[in-house]
Amino acid sequence: MSVSTVLIRGTGLLGASIGLGLRAAGSEVWLSDPSPTAARIAEDIGAGTIWDPAAHQAQPGLVVVAAPPEAVPGEVSAMLAQFADAVVVDVASIKNAVLERLKEHDAGADLSRYVGTHPMAGRERSGPVAARGELFTSMPWVICPHESSAEDAVTAAMDLARTLGASVHRMDPVTHDNAVALISHLPQIAASLVASRLQDAPAGALALSGNGLRDVTRIAASDPNLWVQILSGNAPAVVEILYGLREDVERLIRTLEAPAAPGAQADIAQLIAEGNAGVARVPGKHGSPPQSFAVVTVIVDDKPGQIAAVLNDVARAGVNVEDLRMEHSAGHQVGMVELSVLPGRAQHLAEALTDIGWKVVLS
Amino acid sequence: MSVSTVLIRGTGLLGASIGLGLRAAGSEVWLSDPSPTAARIAEDIGAGTIWDPAAHQAQPGLVVVAAPPEAVPGEVSAMLAQFADAVVVDVASIKNAVLERLKEHDAGADLSRYVGTHPMAGRERSGPVAARGELFTSMPWVICPHESSAEDAVTAAMDLARTLGASVHRMDPVTHDNAVALISHLPQIAASLVASRLQDAPAGALALSGNGLRDVTRIAASDPNLWVQILSGNAPAVVEILYGLREDVERLIRTLEAPAAPGAQADIAQLIAEGNAGVARVPGKHGSPPQSFAVVTVIVDDKPGQIAAVLNDVARAGVNVEDLRMEHSAGHQVGMVELSVLPGRAQHLAEALTDIGWKVVLS
Numbered sequence: 001m002s003v004s005t006v007l008i009r010g011t012g013l014l015g016a017s018i019g020l021g022l023r024a025a026g027s028e029v030w031l032s033d034p035s036p037t038a039a040r041i042a043e044d045i046g047a048g049t050i051w052d053p054a055a056h057q058a059q060p061g062l063v064v065v066a067a068p069p070e071a072v073p074g075e076v077s078a079m080l081a082q083f084a085d086a087v088v089v090d091v092a093s094i095k096n097a098v099l100e101r102l103k104e105h106d107a108g109a110d111l112s113r114y115v116g117t118h119p120m121a122g123r124e125r126s127g128p129v130a131a132r133g134e135l136f137t138s139m140p141w142v143i144c145p146h147e148s149s150a151e152d153a154v155t156a157a158m159d160l161a162r163t164l165g166a167s168v169h170r171m172d173p174v175t176h177d178n179a180v181a182l183i184s185h186l187p188q189i190a191a192s193l194v195a196s197r198l199q200d201a202p203a204g205a206l207a208l209s210g211n212g213l214r215d216v217t218r219i220a221a222s223d224p225n226l227w228v229q230i231l232s233g234n235a236p237a238v239v240e241i242l243y244g245l246r247e248d249v250e251r252l253i254r255t256l257e258a259p260a261a262p263g264a265q266a267d268i269a270q271l272i273a274e275g276n277a278g279v280a281r282v283p284g285k286h287g288s289p290p291q292s293f294a295v296v297t298v299i300v301d302d303k304p305g306q307i308a309a310v311l312n313d314v315a316r317a318g319v320n321v322e323d324l325r326m327e328h329s330a331g332h333q334v335g336m337v338e339l340s341v342l343p344g345r346a347q348h349l350a351e352a353l354t355d356i357g358w359k360v361v362l363s
Numbered sequence: 364m365s366v367s368t369v370l371i372r373g374t375g376l377l378g379a380s381i382g383l384g385l386r387a388a389g390s391e392v393w394l395s396d397p398s399p400t401a402a403r404i405a406e407d408i409g410a411g412t413i414w415d416p417a418a419h420q421a422q423p424g425l426v427v428v429a430a431p432p433e434a435v436p437g438e439v440s441a442m443l444a445q446f447a448d449a450v451v452v453d454v455a456s457i458k459n460a461v462l463e464r465l466k467e468h469d470a471g472a473d474l475s476r477y478v479g480t481h482p483m484a485g486r487e488r489s490g491p492v493a494a495r496g497e498l499f500t501s502m503p504w505v506i507c508p509h510e511s512s513a514e515d516a517v518t519a520a521m522d523l524a525r526t527l528g529a530s531v532h533r534m535d536p537v538t539h540d541n542a543v544a545l546i547s548h549l550p551q552i553a554a555s556l557v558a559s560r561l562q563d564a565p566a567g568a569l570a571l572s573g574n575g576l577r578d579v580t581r582i583a584a585s586d587p588n589l590w591v592q593i594l595s596g597n598a599p600a601v602v603e604i605l606y607g608l609r610e611d612v613e614r615l616i617r618t619l620e621a622p623a624a625p626g627a628q629a630d631i632a633q634l635i636a637e638g639n640a641g642v643a644r645v646p647g648k649h650g651s652p653p654q655s656f657a658v659v660t661v662i663v664d665d666k667p668g669q670i671a672a673v674l675n676d677v678a679r680a681g682v683n684v685e686d687l688r689m690e691h692s693a694g695h696q697v698g699m700v701e702l703s704v705l706p707g708r709a710q711h712l713a714e715a716l717t718d719i720g721w722k723v724v725l726s
Contacts, residue, residue, distance in 0.1 A: 120571055132724040134662050134699070140571045171567060179568030186560060187579040190553045192638030193611050197549060197604060199641045204534060205542030208483055208503045209645050215578045216550040217645060220638035228631045232622035239619040241560060242612060248556050249609050256602040259595035268591045275555030275583035278562045282572050282580060299497055304683045308674030315668030324670065324689055336500070361495040 003156050007060035011042035013126045014091050015066030019047030020133030021164040042128040062156055065090040069229040073101040080109050087156040089117050094233040095144045095173035112150040115157040118142040141166035144173045181237035195220035293322050294346030296339045299359040317352035319345045366519050370423035374405035376489045377454050378429030382410030383496030384527040405491040425519055428453040432592040436464040443472050450519040452480050457596040458507045458536035478520040479507040504529035507536045544600035558583035656685050657709030659702045662722040680715035682708045
């Protein structure tokens with residue numbers, strides 16, 4: 001990496017993970033956090049050494065501000081002032097609001113040394129104990145230069161992302177915010193809205209839950225405090241999408257209030273068909289175009305070693321598993337392992353597994 | 364099973380799967396479908412033999428109507444008339460509308476021999492070629508007797524479900540319809556609404572897609588024709604839930620239109636917190652109460668045998684995997700396998716895998 005001395009300001013999940021990754025790549029990493037406890041934990045897990053202004057002669061070439069979104073403008077401004085030669089990046093998940101508040105907050109700051117970035121990685125858990133250096137491996141990391149970012153600052157930001165194994169996407173802050181409103185903030189809102197309807201559901205209804213409900217509501221377990229900052233920080237882009245959503249909900253309500261009216265059935269079919277068209281555009285694994293895989297299903301007992309044994313035999317058959325899903329359901333101790341494989345390999349795999357004695361269904 | 368001769372009317376995915384399962388359990392199964400081709404395919408895959416009124420002396424003890432929801436009332440009525448001693452069940456995913464239309468359609472029918480049922484199992488694929496006898500293994504199957512269902516008819520319906528390995532849930536038709544509106548129809552609508560917003564999204568935005576978006580939109584790939592019948596057939600229950608959803612969307616829009624207003628941040632936090640509370644009520648694997656598992660993450664190369672090798676070593680460590688997720692992302696040929704295990708086993712597993720040489724992260 002072009003920058004070998006890095007100060008991380010904010011040692012939560014993201015900051016500590018960046019520290020771990022950079023240390024593994026050979027950088028010198030210093031840590032700083034308003035909470036001495038958080039900084040000490042990050043140091044203990046090997047994310048770097050605590051920054052002590054009195055003890056260090058060397059100055060960081062790069063400062064990574066990994067604070068909660070609402071604290072970012074103040075921290076970036078302070079870091080630009082404190083380290084007059086350093087490039088300063090932040091990793092907040094909203095970019096334009098941060099930039100605008102930074103400009104308001106500190107009209108005299110040298111913003112040529114600032115580049116906003118957004119690593120698209122996270123976990124359900126937070127704090128330095130959840131950190132891992134591999135958090136960014138193969139994930140998108142958006143680099144959002146603004147109109148006065150210096151090109152060497154942009155290069156340093158890109159180097160940071162690449163050093164941590166991420167794939168770099170460069171776009172302007174407003175384009176970024178519109179993109180995440182759609183592919184991140186809208187799904188979060190939808191998951192929370194559906195999950196909140198379950199609060200007073202009868203237990204008998206919830207006992208019928210299947211993978212559909214589980215998939216749709218999984219991210220509803222996210223941190224309210226973080227999402228307040230994200231959604232209010234990206235309110236204009238999010239609300240624009242919610243206008244469209246509200247219109248679709250209104251139309252569906254009117255249709256279902258009179259499901260026998262002329263055109264009602266076509267209206268419902270259109271909603272589902274539009275969903276078909278939209279989901280077909282979501283890229284698959286490794287950013288490849290969505291692809292149809294064949295699914296080979298294996299019935300296994302719910303005990304140690306069964307899935308391993310299946311996958312062992314899959315490997316012996318020389319077939320690569322593109323995706324793997326376990327089917328969960330109520331009341332039984334039997335599981336179904338769905339192996340997605342290239343269509344041309346499915347028949348061979350099903351036969352190989354059946355020959356060995358597995359209960360296999362190909363479809 | 365108490366009923367050993369079964370006629371299946373409608374040999375699509377569900378009908379053919381029921382046939383396969385019953386044949387495996389030793390029942391005599393006859394097949395009938397308005398499409399001779401569908402019936403022949405079902406016969407070819409071993410789901411039963413085509414019903415020929417001229418050739419058979421024996422009469423079915425049980426008739427399973429596995430037609431599309433809107434065709435069910437007419438078919439049930441016809442089967443009750445044609446087979447004067449048979450119990451007739453249907454497997455449509457809505458129950459009260461079917462019952463009401465059945466009563467309207469045929470005031471003279473002997474409904475004591477009719478029991479509505481709903482196996483909560485399905486696939487993204489449809490038709491007899493996608494059928495599998497294990498489709499219902501460990502899945503909920505709701506039995507919905509109405510006020511005049513005879514108890515021996517109810518017993519026959521329950522026997523059918525248990526023979527196919529399902530877990531039986533008994534409830535009245537209206538309770539069932541309210542339950543599926545919430546845990547099945549609402550998630551389908553939410554997934555379709557989110558996915559339909561993606562239709563005109565810039566490709567650059569979609570390239571940032573992560574597991575959150577993929578999870579929320581997965582079921583948006585469902586069949587429009589089927590869902591028209593389900594949603595219009597359960598319109599009153601669904602629309603009631605959509606009123607609540609609309610209110611939440613309205614409130615969120617008002618909040619995000621003025622995110623700096625007093626109370627705005629608390630409003631947003633409340634939506635996310637309510638989602639937290641709702642998702643915590645969704646049962647986990649095997650209908651057990653939701654449980655917190657520890658997650659052990661292993662970094663693997665994306666080539667045949669890697670996941671098998673990991674799971675092999677997990678099995679050797681004597682640890683049971685409660686859930687397994689592969690993390691997908693753009694641009695890299697490295698994968699992360701997230702193993703959910705009982706919290707008390709995580710440390711042991713992480714150490715065992717690390718000792719063998721795996722790149723492991725525990726959190």
